[in-house]
Amino acid sequence: MTQPAAAPTVRRVDAKQRYEIVVGGETVGLTAYRDRDDQRVFYHTEIDDAFAGQGLASLLVEQALTDVRNSGKRVVPVCAYVAKFLERHDEFADMADPVTPDVLRWLETELAH
Structure with missing residues (x-):
């Protein structure tokens, strides 16, 4: 009898x-960020091949965005995957700020640091 796969968990x-x-105790993906004021x-974002x-990746980003919402911050999706996720999930649209040259x-x- 095969063991069921361990449920994935997300941690900040x-x-x-x-x-x-x-x-299963192994880190298999990440989404990286930097905090800029309230953003x-x-x-x-990457997932092991x-x-x-x-x-x-979808589960990871969804839970990361939920955590950001709970913290009261806004999101700036420089990462293409996060940007596409936001396009497909209107429930997070209200917390997204545009990617600007600044x-x-x-x-x-x-x-660079």
Whole structure:
């Protein structure tokens, strides 16, 4: 008899400025951010190739955005995956701010540190 797959869990890892998705104790994906005043700027999302196609990125981003909403912050979707998720999920549209040249310059400086 096969063991059922462990349910994925999402956790915020403030020290690494990212949310991680964990399956069976193994971190299999992440969405990275930087905080800018009252905005959480998401700039990269990835899922391990071995876990692709299982809806994990969607679950990860949904739970990350729910956490951001609960914290009272806004979202800036520099990451293409987060931007597409927001387009498909109107329930988060009210908390999204546009990606501006100012935000991109700021992010570039942040990531250079």
